[in-house]
Amino acid sequence: MKKVFFGIGALFILFVAGLIVLMTVDFNRLNKDTYYVHITADGEVEEYKADSGEIFKMYWYELPTYDKNGGEKTLKFSAHKNLRQDAYLKLYVKKETEVTSFDEVKFHELPAKVQDQMK
Structure with missing residues (x-):
């Protein structure tokens, strides 16, 4: 009987630990390449209408970015x-160009x- 309670307790602890990991880990940033960008202009506005009739705006940016070694790459991303x-x-980037x-x-960070590249 003690083994059954111990097994149930262990499964409960694993379940809770799994929930905590899912709630705290941002998978959009996990194991992604990082690039840095300086925002110098307003984004290009794209408006779209939802099925409910509500209008949403998306701002698109296409700017030169730099990796930690100073290598330059132009990326397009939205906000x-x-x-x-x-x-x-x-920026957190996967598959070379997809900003997540x-x-x-x-x-200073x-x-x-x-x-040096952004001065």
Whole structure:
């Protein structure tokens, strides 16, 4: 009987641990390449209408980005709002060109080679 309770308890702990991992890990950032970009212009606005009639806006950016070694690549990505002018972003990229997520960072948080490229 103790073995049954122990087994049920172990399964419960694994289930809870699995839920915590699913809630805290951002799979859009996990094992992705990172690039850095400086927002210098407003995004190109694309409007679309949902089935409910509500209008949504998407802002598209196509800018030069830099990897941690200073290598340059032009990437196209979108945001649900117009991004702040003069902001620095860390982009998470999969399959060479697909931006899955981004975070705003400070200039001093950029790798040294990226800072040299963006001056």
